[in-house]
Amino acid sequence: MNRTLEKLTILSDAAKYDASCSSSGSKRANQNKGLGNSDGMGICHSYTEDGRCVSLLKILFTNHCIYDCAYCVSRRSNDVRRAAFTVEEVVDLTINFYRRNYIEGLFLSSGIFKDADYTMERLVRVAKTLRQQHNFNGYIHLKAIPGASPELLHEAGLYADRLSVNIEIPSEMSLKKVAPEKNYPDIIQPMNYLSDEKERYADEKKHLRKTPLFLPAGQSTQLIVGASPESDLQILHLADDLYKQQRLKRVYYSGYVPIATDNRVPDIKAPPLVRENRVYQADWLLRFYQFSVDEIVDEKHPNLDLEVDPKVSYALRNPEKFPVDINKADYEMILRVPGIGVKSAMKIVKSRLYQRLNLDHLQRMGVVVKRAKFFITCPGIQERHKDYETTHLRQLILAGDTAARLSPQLSLFG
Amino acid sequence: MVSLYLYDGSFDGLLTAIFECFADRRQPQDIVSQDTYQASLLDELRPVTTDINKAERVIAGIDARSDGRGGELVYQLFLSEQPGIELRIYRLVHLLMRRNDPGILDNFADPDVLYCAQIQKMIRREVHRMHAFVRFQKATNDVFYAVISPDFNVIPLIGDHFQRRYADQSWVIFDSARYYGLFYDLNDLSFIDGDSDIFQQASSNPIGRAELEGQEDQYQTLWKQYFSSVTIQERRNIKLHLRHMPRRYWKYLVEKQVVDRKR
Numbered sequence: 095m096n097r098t099l100e101k102l103t104i105l106s107d108a109a110k111y112d113a114s115c116s117s118s119g120s121k122r123a124n125q126n127k128g129l130g131n132s133d134g135m136g137i138c139h140s141y142t143e144d145g146r147c148v149s150l151l152k153i154l155f156t157n158h159c160i161y162d163c164a165y166c167v168s169r170r171s172n173d174v175r176r177a178a179f180t181v182e183e184v185v186d187l188t189i190n191f192y193r194r195n196y197i198e199g200l201f202l203s204s205g206i207f208k209d210a211d212y213t214m215e216r217l218v219r220v221a222k223t224l225r226q227q228h229n230f231n232g233y234i235h236l237k238a239i240p241g242a243s244p245e246l247l248h249e250a251g252l253y254a255d256r257l258s259v260n261i262e263i264p265s266e267m268s269l270k271k272v273a274p275e276k277n278y279p280d281i282i283q284p285m286n287y288l289s290d291e292k293e294r295y296a297d298e299k300k301h302l303r304k305t306p307l308f309l310p311a312g313q314s315t316q317l318i319v320g321a322s323p324e325s326d327l328q329i330l331h332l333a334d335d336l337y338k339q340q341r342l343k344r345v346y347y348s349g350y351v352p353i354a355t356d357n358r359v360p361d362i363k364a365p366p367l368v369r370e371n372r373v374y375q376a377d378w379l380l381r382f383y384q385f386s387v388d389e390i391v392d393e394k395h396p397n398l399d400l401e402v403d404p405k406v407s408y409a410l411r412n413p414e415k416f417p418v419d420i421n422k423a424d425y426e427m428i429l430r431v432p433g434i435g436v437k438s439a440m441k442i443v444k445s446r447l448y449q450r451l452n453l454d455h456l457q458r459m460g461v462v463v464k465r466a467k468f469f470i471t472c473p474g475i476q477e478r479h480k481d482y483e484t485t486h487l488r489q490l491i492l493a494g495d496t497a498a499r500l501s502p503q504l505s506l507f508g
Numbered sequence: 509m510v511s512l513y514l515y516d517g518s519f520d521g522l523l524t525a526i527f528e529c530f531a532d533r534r535q536p537q538d539i540v541s542q543d544t545y546q547a548s549l550l551d552e553l554r555p556v557t558t559d560i561n562k563a564e565r566v567i568a569g570i571d572a573r574s575d576g577r578g579g580e581l582v583y584q585l586f587l588s589e590q591p592g593i594e595l596r597i598y599r600l601v602h603l604l605m606r607r608n609d610p611g612i613l614d615n616f617a618d619p620d621v622l623y624c625a626q627i628q629k630m631i632r633r634e635v636h637r638m639h640a641f642v643r644f645q646k647a648t649n650d651v652f653y654a655v656i657s658p659d660f661n662v663i664p665l666i667g668d669h670f671q672r673r674y675a676d677q678s679w680v681i682f683d684s685a686r687y688y689g690l691f692y693d694l695n696d697l698s699f700i701d702g703d704s705d706i707f708q709q710a711s712s713n714p715i716g717r718a719e720l721e722g723q724e725d726q727y728q729t730l731w732k733q734y735f736s737s738v739t740i741q742e743r744r745n746i747k748l749h750l751r752h753m754p755r756r757y758w759k760y761l762v763e764k765q766v767v768d769r770k771r
């Protein structure tokens with residue numbers, strides 16, 4: 095028991111830098127009166143004191159590693175306490191935490207001991223034991239180890255809801271510098287393999303009634319922001335490609351936490367949290383707001399504006415597209431108004447069928463009027479968009495945001 | 509004189525009262541539960557006898573006029589226990605019957621529709637929080653117990669979720685404020701009150717007297733340790749932490765039961 099506690103301490107501490115904690119998007123329903131169910135929305139069962147969701151038991155199988163990636167606490171040359179779980183220990187912790195409603199499932203990653211296959215084989219064994227011996231239908235996210243054999247990856251896909259290979263460093267050139275043993279092809283290859291397999295199973299499902307689930311929640315990856323010199327333009331293009339070509343479900347971004355006293359990575363005081371938040375906001379614009387990368391950043395503005403969110407930034411750079419007429423404009427354009435989120439945009443287009451909407455209606459529907467008012471027309475609006483110079487408008491918005499900016503919050507669009 | 513419809517406090521009772529309003533062709537001044545009614549000489553009372561048949565006809569009527577959304581919405585509103593919710597529900601039913609257009613529930617410019625949507629959102633959030641924050645403790649009789657005291661009366665709304673998830677373990681979720689709860693015995697899900705045998709059998713924790721299963725403490729310790737080691741100190745942000753996990757929920761949470769000397 096004390097030994098388990100010690101292992102858990104070491105191996106959860108080393109796993110916490112992975113930003114992914116999603117447990118959504120699977121279709122795995124409880125079968126044969128077993129344990130667990132993951133066919134709904136993922137649930138955050140707790141929140142850490144840094145405000146992040148705790149949904150999965152996120153641990154490393156081991157923090158022993160033969161590699162030496164500069165940005166990583168578990169790297170070979172770092173002097174830290176090492177530990178390794180047994181398959182049974184991980185299974186027991188998962189089941190018992192799950193039964194108490196602490197978690198939605200397991201996120202199992204690992205340092206690489208011996209070689210890729212040896213490590214991958216253990217991760218797969220954990221998932222297999224949970225599924226087959228314990229009829230566990232909770233969520234399982236496994237790390238796919240670059241270089242692992244297709245057979246093992248395939249098996250992993252049959253038991254896991256999600257697999258991820260982390261790219262971490264957003265360009266091959268920088269990756270070479272900080273992680274000499276790694277390269278892009280080794281990372282992209284398993285992604286492509288898994289994406290093709292998932293497609294194959296989906297095809298099969300059209301013809302056969304009983305095909306097994308294969309990675310129902312798809313793949314994700316993580317990019318570290320601020321450990322290498324890439325611009326937001328490069329980062330967002332990479333993410334966009336990963337969404338389109340490797341069909342990833344999510345790209346996570348992690349503001350570099352200066353953990354490693356290693357001169358291959360920058361020595362910064364604090365993680366770039368504001369930038370990380372802006373990149374997440376831009377990613378949302380790509381996925382839910384029908385923006386393209388080039389509308390958010392371009393060669394002239396390769397980095398996101400840290401002072402205002404990317405939607406405001408877009409509106410300020412494209413004054414000719416505003417103001418938007420709330421009672422007439424297409425849904426797509428309403429969605430582009432700063433201060434209007436997906437939910438309020440839906441409410442607007444549904445409600446305006448019944449009457450002309452005025453400012454008061456918008457307020458009550460949850461539109462952030464103090465933000466939106468500069469960019470819309472509707473009865474009750476005093477502001478006349480064309481009266482404002484872009485720089486003046488920027489000042490006004492910033493003035494309204496001062497309080498918020500003093501304590502950077504990781505919220506998305508207000 | 510003020511016309512007051514007086515019902516027995518049950519959901520079916522309220523629906524019956526609404527049925528009677530329509531039958532009487534009257535706009536009620538108010539619909540009040542017997543438990544909360546304060547007698548006044550000025551009131552013209554119209555007591556209502558609960559009638560399941562009438563109640564079901566009201567639900568069928570609004571479901572037919574709302575693509576099946578109305579019945580669920582009205583039940584959730586009722587469970588919100590908000591003061592004056594009865595009249596709000598009456599007005600919503602009236603609106604649905606009069607307009608006969610399911611889309612009307614999306615007309616958020618209508619103050620009644622908006623109010624109901626907002627209450628429904630609060631209810632759903634509370635349901636979601638219970639899904640998240642319930643913490644079971646295993647007792648010596650192999651039953652997993654949890655105690656909650658939610659802001660709204662959500663016990664009837666959370667059973668399905670837990671039954672699907674914990675099909676192979678027996679569990680109890682008890683609302684200590686409203687003094688009733690759910691019991692799943694590996695076959696059926698049922699409502700129980702605080703005097704149920706299931707508490708005596710285990711002489712168990714929910715109402716104070718705990719006899720926990722041998723390993724329960726260990727798993728709680730492991731979970732607390734996990735919780736504390738996943739925080740990244742460089743990113744500490746207590747404001748955000750509190751926004752997601754308001755203090756009033758901490759009493760449920762094993763991981764927050766640590767003596768924190770800093771506060």
Ligand code: SF4
Pocket residue numbers: 159160161162163166167168169170204205206273
């Ligand atoms: S391979 Fe993974 S665990 Fe090993 S040093 Fe690199 S990032 Fe860390």
